[in-house]
Amino acid sequence: MATNRTFTMLKPDAVEKGHIGAILEKISAAGFRIVAMKLTQMTQNDAETFYAIHKERPFFGELVTYMTRGPIVAAILEKENAVEDFRTLIGATNPADAAEGTIRKLYAASIGENAVHGSDSDQNAAIEGAFHFSGREMF
Numbered sequence: 001m002a003t004n005r006t007f008t009m010l011k012p013d014a015v016e017k018g019h020i021g022a023i024l025e026k027i028s029a030a031g032f033r034i035v036a037m038k039l040t041q042m043t044q045n046d047a048e049t050f051y052a053i054h055k056e057r058p059f060f061g062e063l064v065t066y067m068t069r070g071p072i073v074a075a076i077l078e079k080e081n082a083v084e085d086f087r088t089l090i091g092a093t094n095p096a097d098a099a100e101g102t103i104r105k106l107y108a109a110s111i112g113e114n115a116v117h118g119s120d121s122d123q124n125a126a127i128e129g130a131f132h133f134s135g136r137e138m139f
């Protein structure tokens, strides 16, 4: 059964360009409630662990360098059908393929530097949320 939470990161490129406010506005306007949120920076070990599923991919080193180069905003979001609806809101991994009006179409520069993360399943939403937040930080 689908749960109602997903996990997101506003990635270093989005933070560097000053897009935190605009992206959070789109997330709120789409009906997501922020359950937990923080500005943080991933260490190399954090990024390698978070993206371990991609460790054999040719872009893995580039991905870890990118995701650790500056602050991110990590957040847990709540909405009915959260995982699927959030993936729709952010658009395709490659902004060139992302639908008009999606966050990646508006704010992403490339398939690598694509502004925002969204969990791809309820199970990963729970794992990724727990990776970034302890129970005490959530309500």
Ligand code: IDP
Pocket (backbone or CB within 6 Å): 054, 059, 062, 063, 092, 093, 111, 112, 113, 114, 117, 118, 120
């Ligand atoms: P997703 O974020 O849309 O779920 P994934 O395929 O899970 O996309 O890839 C994770 C992240 O790895 C992407 O969001 C992007 O930052 C990076 N990435 C994916 N494909 C490439 C690529 O071909 N070159 C460089 N970076 C990539």
Ligand code: MG
Pocket (backbone or CB within 6 Å): 120
């Ligand atoms: Mg993915």
